[in-house]
Amino acid sequence: MRVTLSEVQRDVRDRFADLFDDDLGPCIRRMAELPARGSTDPGGTDAESAAVRDAVWRAMVDLGATRLLLPEKAGGEDARQAGAVMLCELLGAALYQGPLLDTYIAQEVLLRTLDTDADRIAETATGAPIAVAVRETATDALHRPGPALGTGDTLDGVRRFVGSVPESQYLLVVADDPAGVRCALVADGYQARRYDEVGRSQLFEVRFTGAPVVSWHLEDRDGWMQLVARARIRYAAYIIGSAQGALDLAVARSQERHQFGRPIGTFQAPAFRLAELAARIEATRWFVRAAAAEADTGSDSRLRAAQALSMAADVYGTTVLVAMQVHGAYGLTEDADIQLYYRRALIDRVWLGSPVEVRREVFPLLRDR
Incomplete structure (x- = not known):
């Protein structure tokens, strides 16, 4: 590597x-x-x-x-x-x-x-953003999109947990199809309502009412799963970056917070824990980069993508918990940025598949090698 x-x-x-x-x-x-x-x-x-x-x-x-x-x-x-x-x-x-x-995902669809x-x-x-709408229920996901909202010139129905809708110029509505995965690009004909949830994310419920379809795109199942794999690699990089951000805040706080007249970062227990996380984050970061390089060769990247996403999600979850402990009660207040990482981790770790679900996908890929 x-x-x-x-x-x-x-x-x-x-x-x-x-x-x-x-x-x-x-x-x-x-x-x-x-x-x-x-x-x-x-x-x-x-x-x-x-x-x-x-x-x-x-x-x-x-x-x-x-x-x-x-x-x-x-x-x-x-x-x-x-x-x-x-x-x-x-x-x-x-x-x-x-x-x-999301725009990266849409670009890969359009490039076909x-x-x-x-x-x-x-x-x-040149800057036209596209949001990707895949979920009708909470169990839907990019690798398991919701049902179709239409196959003609317009769409009617609902997509939930769609990110950054108000600032997007287009929505790419992804749906399961007997022939694979069908994507519809729409520019208007919908209303969005923001969710009030613990992660404080930019997530919206979108209702389509006669939304005119700009263009249709049909992906075969294998091709779509390769696209999902590349999206997972990019998202693994995103959440390992989040883990690094949380660790940086924890290290800074360990130098500011004092116990027994000295910074808690000088005590072996928290210092060793932070050092361990730093090593895990760095190892996972390079694994994700290696997975990206492998994807660029055109080879089947599903296994490496699943492994990268699972590893990144695990280390992110552990990092935010340790970082919250280092911050103490202050970490629970609105003034502390670490609570933002803690909130976001609840959503980001499972956004493209939970670690348990992704590991379940890995087994048949390993068996078939």
Whole structure:
């Protein structure tokens, strides 16, 4: 396994580092707590929140975030999965919530029909965000999408737990189909209601009423599962970045919090625990990067993706628990950023499959090797 960064990976890391530095990172971390554009806010902060979110999105677009996965002939940089995971790590460390990861999924769908969807792909490259809608119930997921909302020119029905709807220009509605997985791209004809949930995420219930379909895309089952695998690799990078962000807060707090007249970080028990987590995060980070490199070769990446996601989810869960313990009661207050990581972990660890579910998928893949 390669444990050095390629030139492309270093370029991506260095290019986006300033956007997620110690000064701007905390602002992005709190961004999800601002009302999204189009919400009802009696406090009058809608304009301010929309400006913050739009500014972050535009900054990422200007730096090339929406062009990383696209090939050069589609106006992209062809950084591929290995380059994209470097940005995803930074996004996770800052707890970024927005449409970028969904836009990557949509771009991969649209690239299958590049000849007919070149204009739409060009829109995404220049900053048109796309949200992916897959769930009708809580048990649905990207690898197990909900039922179809129609097969003609319009859609009618509901999709739940859809991220970043108000700031997305399109929605990609994914549905199970006898022939595989059917995706419909829509631009209007729906209403969104934000959930009030413990993770304080940008998640919405979306109701479609005669929503006109811009384009249809049919994926065979095997091809869709490869797309899911690549999405899982990127998401594993995101949550291992989140684990690093939580660990950084815990290390800083261990130097600020005192017991018996000295920082708790100088005691062996918490120091060794934090050191162990640092080693696990670093090992998992390189495994995820290796999985991304393998996916770029065109080989079957389902096994490595499942392993990477399961490992990242496990270490993230452990890290936020230890970080909360290091913070003590202060970690439960609104002033402490660590509670944001703790809340988000409840959702992020299972978003593309829980560790138990993903491990269940791994067994037949190992058996068939």
